[in-house]
Structure formats: structure tokens, C-alpha cells
Amino acid sequence: MTGNMNKLKRFRPGQNIIILFALVLLVGVFTGLNPNFVDRYNIVSMAQSLAPYAIMSLGVTFVIATGGIDLSIGTVCIAAAVVAGKLYTSGLVPLWATVPVMIGIGILFGFINGLLVAKLKLPSFIATLGTMMFSRGLSALIVADPNIFFPTGTWYNKVFSNYNGIPTGILWVVGFTLICSYIMYKNRTGRYILSIGSNEEATRLSGINTDRYKLYAYILAGMGSGIAAIFWSASFTTVAAATGNGMELDAIAGVYIGGTSAAGGVASVTGSVIGAALLVVIRSGLNFVLARFDLSLNSTYVTYVLTGIIVVAAVLADVLKSRRRRK
Amino acid sequence: MNDVILKMEGIEKSFSGVHALKSVDFELRRGEVHALMGENGAGKSTLMKVLCGIHQPDGGRIVLFGKEVSFRNIAQAQAAGISVIHQELNMMNHLSVAQNIYIGREPAKGIMIDDRKMIRDAKGLFDRIGVNIDPRVRLGELTVGKQQMVEIAKAVSRDCRLLVLDEPTAALTQTEVEELFKIMTDLKQRGIGMIYISHRMDEIERISDRVTVMRDGEYAGTVNTSDTTKDEIVRMMVGRVIYAGHKTESTVAKDAPAVLEVQGLNCGSEVKDVSFKLRQGEILGFSGLMGAGRTEVARAVYGADPRDSGTIKINGKEVEINSPEQAVKNGICYLSEDRKQYGLLLDKSVAENSALASLETFTRMGWINDKSIEGQAEKTNAALRTKTPSVEQLVKNLSGGNQQKVIVARWLIKNSDIFIFDEPTRGIDIGAKSEMYSLMEELVTEGKSIIMISSELSEIQRLCDRVIVMCEGRITAELDCADATQEEIMRYATMRESMKG
Numbered sequence: 136m137t138g139n140m141n142k143l144k145r146f147r148p149g150q151n152i153i154i155l156f157a158l159v160l161l162v163g164v165f166t167g168l169n170p171n172f173v174d175r176y177n178i179v180s181m182a183q184s185l186a187p188y189a190i191m192s193l194g195v196t197f198v199i200a201t202g203g204i205d206l207s208i209g210t211v212c213i214a215a216a217v218v219a220g221k222l223y224t225s226g227l228v229p230l231w232a233t234v235p236v237m238i239g240i241g242i243l244f245g246f247i248n249g250l251l252v253a254k255l256k257l258p259s260f261i262a263t264l265g266t267m268m269f270s271r272g273l274s275a276l277i278v279a280d281p282n283i284f285f286p287t288g289t290w291y292n293k294v295f296s297n298y299n300g301i302p303t304g305i306l307w308v309v310g311f312t313l314i315c316s317y318i319m320y321k322n323r324t325g326r327y328i329l330s331i332g333s334n335e336e337a338t339r340l341s342g343i344n345t346d347r348y349k350l351y352a353y354i355l356a357g358m359g360s361g362i363a364a365i366f367w368s369a370s371f372t373t374v375a376a377a378t379g380n381g382m383e384l385d386a387i388a389g390v391y392i393g394g395t396s397a398a399g400g401v402a403s404v405t406g407s408v409i410g411a412a413l414l415v416v417i418r419s420g421l422n423f424v425l426a427r428f429d430l431s432l433n434s435t436y437v438t439y440v441l442t443g444i445i446v447v448a449a450v451l452a453d454v455l456k457s458r459r460r461r462k
Numbered sequence: 463m464n465d466v467i468l469k470m471e472g473i474e475k476s477f478s479g480v481h482a483l484k485s486v487d488f489e490l491r492r493g494e495v496h497a498l499m500g501e502n503g504a505g506k507s508t509l510m511k512v513l514c515g516i517h518q519p520d521g522g523r524i525v526l527f528g529k530e531v532s533f534r535n536i537a538q539a540q541a542a543g544i545s546v547i548h549q550e551l552n553m554m555n556h557l558s559v560a561q562n563i564y565i566g567r568e569p570a571k572g573i574m575i576d577d578r579k580m581i582r583d584a585k586g587l588f589d590r591i592g593v594n595i596d597p598r599v600r601l602g603e604l605t606v607g608k609q610q611m612v613e614i615a616k617a618v619s620r621d622c623r624l625l626v627l628d629e630p631t632a633a634l635t636q637t638e639v640e641e642l643f644k645i646m647t648d649l650k651q652r653g654i655g656m657i658y659i660s661h662r663m664d665e666i667e668r669i670s671d672r673v674t675v676m677r678d679g680e681y682a683g684t685v686n687t688s689d690t691t692k693d694e695i696v697r698m699m700v701g702r703v704i705y706a707g708h709k710t711e712s713t714v715a716k717d718a719p720a721v722l723e724v725q726g727l728n729c730g731s732e733v734k735d736v737s738f739k740l741r742q743g744e745i746l747g748f749s750g751l752m753g754a755g756r757t758e759v760a761r762a763v764y765g766a767d768p769r770d771s772g773t774i775k776i777n778g779k780e781v782e783i784n785s786p787e788q789a790v791k792n793g794i795c796y797l798s799e800d801r802k803q804y805g806l807l808l809d810k811s812v813a814e815n816s817a818l819a820s821l822e823t824f825t826r827m828g829w830i831n832d833k834s835i836e837g838q839a840e841k842t843n844a845a846l847r848t849k850t851p852s853v854e855q856l857v858k859n860l861s862g863g864n865q866q867k868v869i870v871a872r873w874l875i876k877n878s879d880i881f882i883f884d885e886p887t888r889g890i891d892i893g894a895k896s897e898m899y900s901l902m903e904e905l906v907t908e909g910k911s912i913i914m915i916s917s918e919l920s921e922i923q924r925l926c927d928r929v930i931v932m933c934e935g936r937i938t939a940e941l942d943c944a945d946a947t948q949e950e951i952m953r954y955a956t957m958r959e960s961m962k963g
Contacts, residue, residue, distance in 0.1 A: 270867050318828075322830065323821050323825060323830065326830060333808070333809055334803075337805050337806055337807060340766060340796060341786070341790070342791070342795075345788045401809070
């Protein structure tokens with residue numbers, strides 16, 4: 136019952152420092168095992184692939200803060216890229232127009248999820264499982280021949296991915312983190328989202344339109360997917376319907392590692408970005424380690440094994456900590 | 463007849479620094495009904511939880527049927543012959559009566575459950591204790607009173623020799639109480655010892671042999687029911703005089719306008735044709751038994767539950783209230799009896815909880831000003847004398863009475879005009895109770911108006927200018943404070959539709 140521990144904690148800087156430390160430690164370990172890991176090109180490449188994941192994590196943090204989940208973020212991101220890419224390659228829209236198209240598609244799916252969960256009271260897991268399958272199928276139907284190619288070396292790639300070796304995506308991520316922090320901690324939308332995660336019925340009985348703010352949370356997650364699609368297509372340029380399967384799980388894992396409570400009510404916006412970065416570092420670092428030691432293991436699968444352990448450990452640590460606090 | 467089956471001596475129990483039981487003694491004889499009395503929070507429930515193994519005592523000893531025991535859990539206590547009938551029944555509404563009785567020990571024929579035998583056994587059991595219930599119906603279809611009898615039958619079938627009844631009559635009608643007493647008399651003759659927890663003095667006088675009183679976690683004494691008086695027991699319970707007695711004259715101004723007018727409110731089978739007026743500066747009491755529909759009326763007026771029909775007027779103007787959001791905009795607020803579930807964000811601070819309903823007033827150009835939230839929360843909570851180290855404290859660390867004040871602070875900050883208090887003093891200690899009473903009196907002198915739902919008659923009598931009594935979803939009486947005697951209220955509270963007129 137000592138003061139400090141029970142102080143107002145909408146976010147937990149402590150948790151951020153722990154995972155930031157874990158991030159630095161991992162970078163150190165990977166560098167020690169293979170110095171090429173901190174090669175300039177690899178850093179830029181990691182930064183490039185971080186942007187879509189981090190932005191998805193940022194968006195879905197709002198849904199998780201309400202105590203819900205959005206499984207559709209990965210496939211919606213791909214669907215947005217596929218639809219916009221198809222419109223562009225068919226010559227129907229200019230390149231710049233793909234940006235609002237992708238964001239629009241993300242918002243549309245977020246809106247659908249929000250309606251299903253907030254108005255029609257479906258469990259979020261089931262509602263977004265449905266939209267996840269729906270959007271995945273939709274992408275596959277649209278891309279008749281397997282791949283869609285976004286241009287390379289244009290302003291689009293420079294602005295959203297890499298400007299002469301500067302990973303511009305990272306700058307955007309910093310900007311979005313600031314915006315999301317504002318929405319979560321300094322705007323009523325975020326306050327109410329956190330209140331809903333803490334006790335939805337009590338929030339509703341306090342005269343707050345909880346359905347509306349839940350809807351907002353899903354729209355923010357959907358918008359995150361749409362924006363992530365911009366950075367995905369600018370960095371990877373080739374989009375197939377099957378790319379990014381399981382992306383949502385990486386993004387969601389990043390959120391949990393970052394210290395947002397799966398039960399809702401407590402969220403760390405910055406933590407979500409650091410969590411996403413941690414996973415990108417692991418994925419890339421393992422590649423280098425496996426290459427260095429000539430191990431014939433598939434780095435993707437090793438990454439999954441390691442990520443699984445880290446997610447469980449991070450959440451377990453949080454559970455144990457709050458249990459001790461309760462005593 | 464005089465053999466002691468249970469002896470608890472010097473029982474001690476503390477919870478994170480709160481001394482809940484201080485060297486408590488208790489004794490029960492074979493075939494005895496022993497009443498356990500005390501105000502809410504006196505430690506009755508804790509003592510019973512220690513007895514049946516839910517809590518382990520920090521000190522003292524328990525001797526049951528001549529053997530010292532210490533139960534680690536409720537199953538061990540059950541195996542030793544102790545059964546508890548809780549205030550809230552813990553049974554499966556979707557299963558049949560027989561399935562509920564024999565759950566966990568169903569008679570089997572090979573690998574199949576023998577339903578026929580189960581039903582036969584249940585019938586035999588009901589015959590023995592004189593209950594008339596069909597064991598095949600689903601439990602949920604029975605009245606609360608009948609469900610309670612099923613639970614007693616279940617205890618008897620388990621060969622229980624010590625039965626704890628925790629406020630068994632709180633939700634019963636007069637006829638059901640009579641039936642319960644008949645069964646209890648029968649169980650007495652079989653030598654079963656019963657611990658009877660209740661606040662109802664007349665019942666205690668009728669059914670119990672001895673009374674043990676607890677006060678603030680301490681043993682206050684044991685007396686033979688036949689040698690004592692109500693006043694004596696009340697004196698033991700309270701230890702000091704805290705109730706200011708009745709309000710005999712309304713303090714509402716003669717020309718006070720009606721701030722809230724409800725006309726023809728209906729919600730399913732729970733609220734039937736309810737109409738009433740609340741005047742400015744008035745405390746309007748809603749009395750009745752559990753399940754009479756009082757909370758449902760409040761929730762419907764507040765827009766928390768949908769209503770089938772009915773109009774609501776605020777200050778004489780008809781308003782649309784279909785959600786709490788609209789109710790709050792019209793100056794109504796609702797403070798639920800279940801603060802933890804319907805009121806508080808437990809893992810958030812006092813400041814955040816206080817400001818939850820009025821964040822817009824602390825927002826400038828889209829930015830929430832936390833400094834001004836904390837300032838306002840400090841001011842309002844200081845005025846309410848909320849005991850908290852700071853407004854940054856999480857509300858889950860506050861006591862029940864102080865949690866209640868934080869919710870009051872929320873609505874004061876919102877500047878609500880009509881306060882609906884649903885069981886405002888449930889689960890808070892005596893000191894906090896009288897503070898809550900003065901708080902409500904202050905609110906009405908400031909021109910606020912209050913609807914108070916309460917099951918404690920003394921509270922209704924002390925505070926209310928007018929009392930509405932409900933039974934089975936209907937208003938059965940509207941009494942002025944002078945006429946609101948306990949007998950009168952209870953008469954209307956049990957006036958069922960069939961008995962009317």
C-alpha cells in the first residue's frame with residue numbers, strides 16, 4: 136500500500152524501460168555473434184520493415200485497451216494494399232491516390248468490426264476472425280495473377296520507405312506514436328477507451344456512450360492497418376495475397392510485449408512500438424546468427440519459437456507483478 | 463438436549479491489517495437454533511467463513527462434535543457435516559431440482575446416470591422434510607423461497623448436522639417464511655443444530671433458542687432468547703446510539719415543484735405500471751423486499767435498461783431517456799448498490815474516478831487538463847471527507863464507504879440534480895453510514911433531490927420524506943414519513959397481487 140506503486144498509472148514508464156533494455160541487450164548479443172548485424176544496410180532494412188508492423192501495433196493498441204482484440208489487422212493491411220495496387224496497376228488511379236484508398240479500406244474494415252462488436256455485441260475474437268478470413272479471401276480473389284507490383288524508386292518509396300539511405304518510415308512512426316499518445320492519454324477518446332477496458336458497465340453508467348468509443352477503437356485499428364499498407368507497399372513493393380499471413384499476430388504480440396494489458400484498461404503506446412521493434416530485431420538478428428554459424432534452420436520458424444517464449448514471459452511477468460501488488 | 467456440537471473459542475482473523483475477528487467465542491448445541499446478530503460489518507459472515515473453511519483463523523480453536531478441527535476448504539467442512547445456505551443461492555438454474563440436489567454424487571447405473579433413482583430419492587427427501595416441490599422442474603422456474611428449500615433439502619441429503627442459514631428470509635414472502643420455519647422446527651427435532659443469521663427481530667424471537675451478538679468484530683455476548691428483550695439485543699448490537707430515529711415531518715417546502723415525474727413505467731415482468739413524482743429537495747424512499755423491482759425502476763428511469771412504455775418528465779418537460787448518457791444530460795445520476803461492478807474503475811485513481819462523468823469540462827482545445835482534474839477531485843473529495851492519502855490513490859485501496867464517496871464526488875462534479883441512491887450503505891461500516899446520511903441531508907438542503915432505494919427500514923425512516931413501497935413490480939403504497947412505520951411498510955411490501963383487495 137505504499138504510495139508510489141499505487142499512483143496514477145495510465146502508462147508505465149517502468150515497463151518501457153525494461154523492454155527498451157531488452158531491445159538494447161538483444162542488439163548487443165546479435166552484434167556480438169555477428170558484427171554484420173549492425174551493418175548500415177541492415178539497420179536501414181530493419182527500420183524499413185519496422186514501419187508497417189509498428190503502425191499496426193499502434194492501431195490495435197486501442198482495441199486491446201478496451202479489452203478486445205482485432206485479428207483482422209494483418210489481412211486488412213494486405214487487402215488494402217492489394218485493392219489499391221490493383222487500381223493503380225490497372226491505370227484506374229494515379230499513384231498518389233493509392234494512399235487515401237488504402238486508408239479508406241482500413242477504416243471501412245475497422246468500421247465493420249466496430250459495428251459487429253459495439254452495436255451487435257459479438258465477441259471481438261469471433262467478429263474479427265470473420266473479417267480476417269473475409270479480407271484474406273477478398274485479396275486472393277482480386278489478385279488473379281499472384282503478384283501486384285508497386286513501383287520502385289519513385290517519390291512514393293522515398294517518402295514512405297527510404298530516402299537515399301535514410302529510413303523515412305521511422306520518422307513517420309515517431310510522428311504516429313506522438314499522435315497516438317495524444318489520443319490515448321490526453322484526449323477523451325483514449326480516456327474513455329481505457330475506462331471501458333477497466334470497467335465497461337461502470338463507464339456506461341457514468342453517462343458515456345461506450346458503444347461509440349468502442350467503435351472508434353476499432354476504426355483506429357483499421358486505420359492503422361490501412362496506413363501500414365502504405366509503408367508495406369512502399370518498402371516491399373511486391374504484394375501477393377498470401378504475403379503477410381500472420382502479420383497480425385506479430386503486431387499483437389508487440390502490443391502485449393509492450394505492456395498493454397490483454398484485459399484492457401492499461402495501455403502503453405510507446406511500448407507497442409518498442410515491442411514491435413523487438414520482434415523485428417529478433418527476426419533479422421536470427422538470420423545473421425544462423426547464417427554466421429551455418430545452421431540450416433529456417434529463421435522464420437526459429438523467430439516464432441523465440442517470439443512465443445518472449446510473449447508468454449512478458450505477459451506472465453506482468454500477471455505475477457499485478458498479483459503481488461494485489462496482496 | 464444440552465450437548466454442545468460446536469465450540470469456537472478465541473477466534474482471531476485479520477485481513478491485510480484489518481482486525482476482522484477479535485477473540486470471538488461461539489457455541490452451538492444439538493437441535494438448537496442459535497441466532498447470530500450484529501450490524502453489517504460486525505464480523506458475522508467472516509466468522510461463518512472461518513467455520514466452513516473458506517478462511518483459516520489466525521488464532522483460536524474450533525471443536526466440532528468433540529474433535530478439534532481446522533478445515534482447509536469448504537469441501538472438508540461439508541464432509542464433516544456443515545452446510546451453509548447463503549444469502550445468494552449458488553445453484554444451477556438450468557438444471558432440474560433433482561440434478562441440483564445430487565450434483566457431484568449422481569446415482570449411477572453402470573456408466574449412465576440413473577435419473578429415475580435420482581428423482582425418486584429427491585421425492586423421498588422432500589416428503590421427509592415436508593416440502594412440496596416437483597424434483598423434475600428446472601430450478602430456475604421456482605421462486606427464491608422454493609429454491610432455498612431445495613438447498614436445505616440438499617444439505618439434509620448430505621447428512622448435514624450443522625446448518626448455517628445466512629439471512630434466509632431476506633427475499634421471502636410471509637407465507638414462505640412460515641414454511642421455512644416449519645422445516646426448521648422439523649430439523650430441530652432431528653437434532654440438527656442451526657446458526658441463524660438475520661436482522662429481523664421478530665423472527666429471531668420466534669425461532670431462536672439463544673442469541674449471540676457481535677459488534678465490530680468482537681463477541682458482545684450470548685443470551686437466552688426467552689430471557690431477553692428486543693431493546694436489550696439492539697443495545698448489545700449497537701453499543702451506542704447512532705440512529706437519530708424517525709423523521710416525522712417532511713422537510714420539503716410546501717410549494718416545491720416536481721423535478722422528476724414518471725408515468726406508467728413498464729419493463730417486462732419486473733416493473734408494472736409504476737408512476738411517481740419526486741419533488742425538489744425531497745428524499746423519496748423506495749422500500750420493498752429483494753426482487754420487488756426497485757432497482758429495475760431506477761435502472762429504467764436512468765436509461766440503463768430498455769423500458770416497454772412510460773414517460774419521464776424533468777421539471778415538467780417530457781424528455782427522452784433511452785441511455786445513461788441522456789439521463790446524465792438531464793441531470794440524473796445513479797449510484798448502484800454494486801459499486802465495484804457498476805460504479806468504479808477499481809484500478810484507476812480517485813481523481814480519474816471523480817472526473818469520469820465530466821471530462822469535457824476539463825478539456826480545452828482537445829487536451830485534457832489533468833492538473834485541473836486533480837484540483838477539482840481534491841476539492842470535492844475534501845468536502846465529502848473522503849479518506850484517501852491523495853487523489854492519485856487507486857480506488858480499490860479505499861474502504862467501501864470512501865469508495866461510495868468517490869462516486870458521490872463524481873456526480874457532484876457533474877453537478878447532477880437528481881440522485882438515485884441504490885442501497886447507499888450496503889457493505890459500509892457504521893461510522894461511514896451515518897456520514898452518508900448527513901451527506902444526503904446536506905444534498906437536499908442544497909436543492910438536490912434524492913431517490914433512495916433501501917432494504918434497511920431504519921434508514922428509510924430516518925431519512926425519507928415520503929416512502930414508496932413496492933411488491934412484485936408494482937407500487938403498493940405511498941406513505942408520508944409520519945405513517946411509515948416498520949409494520950406498515952412490511953405489510954405493503956408483502957402485499958402480493960393475489961392477496962390484494
